[in-house]
Amino acid sequence: xxxxxxxxxxxxxxxxxxxxxxxxxxxxxxxxxxxxxxxxxxxxxxxxxxxxxxxxxxxxxxxxxxxxxxxxxxxxxxxxxxxxxxxxxxxxxxxxxxxx
Amino acid sequence: xxxxxxxxxxxxxxxxxxxxxxxxxxxxxxxxxxxxxxxxxxxxxxxxxxxxxxxxxxxxxxxxxxxxxxxxxxxxxxxxxxxxxxxxxxxxxxxxxxxxxxxxxxxxxxxxxxxxxxxxxxxxxxxxxxxxxxxxxxxxxxxxxxxxxxxxxxxxxxxxxxxxxxxxxxxxxxxxxxxxxxxxxxxxxxxxxxxxxxxxxxxxxxxxxxxxxxxxxxxxxxxxxxxxxxxxxxxxxxxxxxxxxxxxxxxxxxxxxxxxxxxxxxxxxxxxxxxxxxxxxxxxxxxxxxxxxxxxxxxxxxxxxxxxxxxxxxxxxxxxxxxxxxxxxxxxxxxxxxxxxxxxxxxxxxxxxxxxxxxxxxxxxxxxxxxxxxxxxxxxxxxxxxxxxxxxxx
Numbered sequence: 382x383x384x385x386x387x388x389x390x391x392x393x394x395x396x397x398x399x400x401x402x403x404x405x406x407x408x409x410x411x412x413x414x415x416x417x418x419x420x421x422x423x424x425x426x427x428x429x430x431x432x433x434x435x436x437x438x439x440x441x442x443x444x445x446x447x448x449x450x451x452x453x454x455x456x457x458x459x460x461x462x463x464x465x466x467x468x469x470x471x472x473x474x475x476x477x478x479x480x481x
Numbered sequence: 482x483x484x485x486x487x488x489x490x491x492x493x494x495x496x497x498x499x500x501x502x503x504x505x506x507x508x509x510x511x512x513x514x515x516x517x518x519x520x521x522x523x524x525x526x527x528x529x530x531x532x533x534x535x536x537x538x539x540x541x542x543x544x545x546x547x548x549x550x551x552x553x554x555x556x557x558x559x560x561x562x563x564x565x566x567x568x569x570x571x572x573x574x575x576x577x578x579x580x581x582x583x584x585x586x587x588x589x590x591x592x593x594x595x596x597x598x599x600x601x602x603x604x605x606x607x608x609x610x611x612x613x614x615x616x617x618x619x620x621x622x623x624x625x626x627x628x629x630x631x632x633x634x635x636x637x638x639x640x641x642x643x644x645x646x647x648x649x650x651x652x653x654x655x656x657x658x659x660x661x662x663x664x665x666x667x668x669x670x671x672x673x674x675x676x677x678x679x680x681x682x683x684x685x686x687x688x689x690x691x692x693x694x695x696x697x698x699x700x701x702x703x704x705x706x707x708x709x710x711x712x713x714x715x716x717x718x719x720x721x722x723x724x725x726x727x728x729x730x731x732x733x734x735x736x737x738x739x740x741x742x743x744x745x746x747x748x749x750x751x752x753x754x755x756x757x758x759x760x761x762x763x764x765x766x767x768x769x770x771x772x773x774x775x776x777x778x779x780x781x782x783x784x785x786x787x788x789x790x791x792x793x794x795x796x797x798x799x800x801x802x803x804x805x806x807x808x809x810x811x812x813x814x815x816x817x818x819x820x821x822x823x824x825x826x827x828x829x830x831x832x833x834x835x836x837x838x839x840x841x842x843x844x845x846x847x848x849x850x851x852x853x854x855x856x857x858x859x860x861x862x863x864x865x866x867x868x869x870x871x872x873x874x875x
Contacts, residue, residue: 399582403554404502409486410582414606423608430485468485475486 386469388444391481392437398424398477400434407431409477416476424477426468433468439481443469504783506557506586507550508752508763511565511574512537517590517627519616521657521702523688523822528567536756540570544577546753549779551581555750557609559586561763563755566593572601584608590616592632594639603646610676611650613640614684617660618667625659649676655684656715657705664718680719685712686814686837689822691766706833709840716841723872726845731868733811734860739794739801741817741827743810747787761787764818767827795828803830808860809847813838846870 386392394400397413409424426434432454436446447462454461472478514533515525526533538546550558558578565571566589578585585607602611615636617623623633643650652671654660660667671681687706689699707715716722737743747761754760759772759782770790772782795801804815814834817827824831842848847863857863 399580401551401554401582403556408582410584410608412579412605414604424486426486427484433485464485471485477486 386443386466386473387480388447388466389442391439391442392469392473392478393439393481394437395476395479407434424475429464430468433465437469437478502554502556502749504550504553504555504749506559506750507546507555507779508559508561508750509543509546510561510563510752510755510763511543511568511571512563513755514567515562515564515590516567516592517564517616517629517632519627519655521626521655521687521705523691523702525563528564533755537568538753538755538757540573542757543574546757546774546779547574547578547581547583551583553780553783555583557584557586559588561588564590564593566598572598575601575607576605579605579607587611588614589639590614590627590632590636591639591643592629592635594642596642599642599646599648602643602648606648609649611643611648613643613650613652615652615654615667615681616657618663618670622659622663626655626657644674647675650674651677651681653682653684655687656707661707661711664715668718683715685715686834688764688819691764691822693822693825709833709837712837713840713844717844723845727868727870727872729811730845730847730864734808734864735810736806736808736855736860737804737810739805741793741795742791744816746816746818747783747791749783751783751787761790762818764816765821767817767821767825770817770821770827793827797826797828800828800830803835803853803855804828805855807838807855808857808864809838809842809854812841 394409397411397416399410399412401408401410407426407430409426411423432450433446436449441449443465447465450461450465469478510524512533513524513526514528514530515522516528517525518527519525547558560571560575560578565587568574575585575587586609587607589611591613613636615623616626617633620633623636624630627633640650640652652674654664654667656664668680671677685707687702689702719725742761744762746765752760752763753774754766754771757774758766759774759779760766761770765771772786774782777786795805804810804813807813814837815831819831819834820827820829823829823833839848839854842854843850845867847860847867848854848857854860
């Protein structure tokens with residue numbers, strides 16, 4: 382497993398994927414081979430994942446994303462940070478996100 | 482551990498509950514030109530046809546259409562022709578489509594698949610099977626169809642490149658006099674292609690010229706058409722044919738009434754022809770049924786023009802007394818597109834297709850010899866009886 386994401390870092394979608402928003406849903410389409418295992422696969426995000434993804438705009442540090450989401454959503458302490466870190470880690474492993 | 486993303490196949494993404502897509506796949510004919518000159522082709526023009534080249538969309542125009550499609554939420558685009566790889570800007574168009582996040586389905590004869598293209602497909606995969614039409618199993622039979630010397634070797638070279646680079650593809654055939662004795666060999670060879678999960682599909686009941694541009698070619702196509710009985714024999718080659726037909730007939734049969742459009746033409750997609758005109762489907766090019774994208778937008782065509790078109794009803798007494806009342810609707814290829822290419826109208830019964838549907842229905846025991854299906858009153862009972870029939874295992 383990769384190291385924990387850096388809360389001071391800015392993470393952006395890799396150039397090897399294309400993120401699309403269709404019918405209010407985020408789908409991530411691999412551009413190059415090696416992102417998904419099967420030739421016809423793409424990625425979808427659950428509701429939490431989508432809320433976080435929309436904040437990863439290349440301007441916000443990860444800790445800013447956590448703060449903004451904490452202001453917007455009611456959640457138990459630490460849960461939002463856990464979700465943000467969890468999503469970013471997952472997407473880093475899948476080469477969908479990279480550090481700016 | 483919690484997970485926030487899920488890997489899904491494209492087909493699953495469009496079918497998940499709560500995720501409804503208004504648009505699906507856009508077909509784009511990049512060109513009507515082809516480097517082959519197949520006997521039976523419904524569209525081909527010579528590769529060097531100056532007039533055809535002049536009328537083709539520019540790279541930028543095609544990219545604009547792809548951009549419109551992506552912004553509307555289309556998931557995939559099918560690039561076809563003629564032979565789409567004939568376009569010098571094919572790579573540019575392909576990359577643009579993929580960078581819009583579109584899946585690309587490519588229809589090709591494979592003769593123009595080069596090392597460079599194969600490397601491109603390996604590096605940036607289309608995300609769906611490339612579909613290669615194969616015209617014969619020998620140089621002799623293949624080139625009798627394509628009338629292009631060297632095309633057999635070129636196609637095999639292209640296919641070998643796809644295999645070597647492990648680029649997923651399937652093959653399919655068109656049954657014609659030069660190759661119809663080769664189906665066993667074709668299917669045996671096709672079964673060795675790693676991505677062929679089932680038998681190859683065949684174009685059986687040949688279409689006439691879609692632009693209604695050559696009576697001479699139409700006469701040739703008609704001469705080569707399989708008889709309905711020959712067509713049925715080839716359909717029966719399909720694994721578990723009877724079981725599949727039982728399931729099919731239980732869902733898709735029944736008189737269509739006076740509605741002209743009972744298919745998916747113009748629903749959530751269409752075909753952009755080589756000149757930038759959007760068709761409800763590849764066959765239907767009647768001037769009243771198409772939308773020039775130069776004068777409007779993809780969205781307007783799909784949301785306004787095509788729904789209005791689909792509300793049309795037949796006025797032809799012949800159609801109303803036959804096709805509108807016929808329960809073989811699911812088996813029969815009769816549609817406005819086929820009527821257009823055969824007769825230049827939208828609702829004239831096509832005799833060849835009627836015979837083909839009746840031959841299939843007779844073979845399945847749905848009608849008796851000499852019966853005209855539109856006169857059958859107990860069709861629901863017949864469908865039910867057929868669907869319930871015990872089918873011996875193959």
